[in-house]
Amino acid sequence: MSGQKQRSDRFTEALGEEIDTAFKKLASEILKEGALSVKDKALIALACSVAVKCEYCVERHKGAALKAGASKGEMLEAAAVAGLVRMGSGFNTASFLLDDSEE
Amino acid sequence: MSGQKQRSDRFTEALGEEIDTAFKKLASEILKEGALSVKDKALIALACSVAVKCEYCVERHKGAALKAGASKGEMLEAAAVAGLVRMGSGFNTASFLLDDSEE
Amino acid sequence: MSGQKQRSDRFTEALGEEIDTAFKKLASEILKEGALSVKDKALIALACSVAVKCEYCVERHKGAALKAGASKGEMLEAAAVAGLVRMGSGFNTASFLLDDSEE
Amino acid sequence: MSGQKQRSDRFTEALGEEIDTAFKKLASEILKEGALSVKDKALIALACSVAVKCEYCVERHKGAALKAGASKGEMLEAAAVAGLVRMGSGFNTASFLLDDSEE
C-alpha cells in the first residue's frame, strides 16, 4: 500500500483544509507518546480495528505498528484480545436472559 | 414487563399510523411460520439480539420464545452461538494481518 | 470455497497451537447438538452473521447449514429475522427520543 | 440534563487540555454551518446516534436539535431513517447467501 493514500485521508482532505487539519491534530494528539508509548498505541489501534471489524484500519495500523517496532507476535496477540472482547461483550448482553423479570 | 409497552412499539406508534402499520406488517411477515417455525424464529431473533448487543431486544424476544414453547436451555444455546459469531467475525477481520501486501 | 482455508481458521492457527486448540474446543462445544440441533445452530449462526454484518461468516455458516440439511428457504428466513432485529434494536434506541427529561 | 456535564465531555476533559481542545475544535468544525445548516447537522447526528445505538448520544443531539429549532416530527423521522438503514445494511450482507460460489 506504500505510495497510495489511505481511504480515510482522502475523505478528510475532501472535507476541506479546516476539518482535515483538525482531524489530523486530534489524531496526532491521541497517538503521540504519553503514558503509553507510540508502539503500545499502535497495537491498541490495531486491536480496536479488529473490534470494529474495519479491514482498512487493520492495514493502516499494522503499518504503524510495524514502523514503531511491533513484532508479528505482538500484533497477533493484540488482535486475539479484540476477538475475545467481542465475544465477552455478547455474553454480557446474553446474561439478560438470566434476569427473571418476565417469568 | 407484562402490561408495559415495548420501547420500539412506543417509537413506531409515535411515528404515526402509516409507518406503525407498515412496520408491524413487515415484522409479522418475517416472524410468521414459514420454512421455519415461529419458535425457531423467536430463538433466532433472541440470538440476533445478543449479536447486536440489544438488551431490550433480548427481553422482548425471550418473551416471544417462551410463549412459543422454547426452553431455557434452547434460549441459552442460541445466545451462546451469537457470542461465538461475534468472536469469529472479529477473527475474520484479524486475518487481514496475515496478508503480506505491506511487507 | 472448498479446498480453501477459512480466514478465521488461518488467524487462530497463526496464534499457535494452544489458542487454536482452545478456540476450536469452544466452537465445537457451542455448535454441537444439545437442546438445539446442529442444523438449528447453523441457521442461528447464519442469522447472527447477518446481524453483525460479516460476509465471510455468512459464507462459512451457509456451508455448515447446507451440510446439516438446511434448505435455501430456511436460510433466507433466518437471515430476514436478523435484518428485522437490526431495525428493531435501532428503534429501541430511538425510543429515548420520547423520554421527556430535557423538555 | 441541563446543568449536568455530558459523559463524553467528562472523558475528553480527563484526557487533558490538549486532547480536549483538539476534540472540541474538530467537533465544532464538523457541526458548524456549511453546505448544511446547524439544524440539518443536529438531525443527522441524532439519526447517527440511533444507527450506532448510543442512548447518551440521542439525548445530547436531541438537545442540540431542539436548540437549533428542530420539531419533534423532524427528529422522529430522522430516527426512523436510521432504523431503516440498520435493516437495509443487514439485508446487503444477507444477499451474500444468494451468491452461488459454494453450491
Added chain:
Amino acid sequence: MSGQKQRSDRFTEALGEEIDTAFKKLASEILKEGALSVKDKALIALACSVAVKCEYCVERHKGAALKAGASKGEMLEAAAVAGLVRMGSGFNTASFLLDDSEE
C-alpha cells in the same frame, strides 16, 4: 451501478412477494416527504450508512441523494457528522472509566 440490481433488493425479492412488498412499503413510508424532505432523508440515510459502516448502503443512498438534488458538499458534510458520532459514542462508553465504583 445503473442497470444493476441492488444487493438488498435481490435479497428481499428472494424472500418472496409478501416480504418484498412489505419491506418496500415500509421503506417508502419512511423515506417519503414528511416533516423532512426527500433530500434531507437521503442525506440522513447516507450518514447512517457511514455510521453502520455499510459500503453498499453508501453507494445506494449517494445515488438517491444525487437524484434528490444533493450536492457533493452536502453529502461529505453529512458523512463527516457520522464519523464524529462514532467517536463521541465511544467516548460516552469510555467515560465509565471515570466512575469510581471499583477503587
Added chain:
Amino acid sequence: MSGQKQRSDRFTEALGEEIDTAFKKLASEILKEGALSVKDKALIALACSVAVKCEYCVERHKGAALKAGASKGEMLEAAAVAGLVRMGSGFNTASFLLDDSEE
C-alpha cells in the same frame, strides 16, 4: 463490584460446565503473558471494550488493568485510541462517496 459475579461469568456458568470450562480456557490462553504482557493485554481489552461500546466490559477490564498495575493515565489513553479508531473506521466507509462509479 467486588464480591459480585460478572454478567458474562453468570452466562457461561448457566451454559454448563463444558462450555464454561472451554470459554475460561480460551480466555486465559488469550490473556496470559506472551509476546505482550498481562498489563498490555488488559489495556488492549479495555480499549476494545470502548470500541464495541460495552460498559460492563469497561468495568471488568478496568479492574484487570488496575490489578496488573496500569495507571489511570494509561487507561484513559488506551480508551482515547478506541474512540479515534471508531471515527477513522467511519471515515474509511465514507470515502466510498469519493468513488465516481455513479456519476
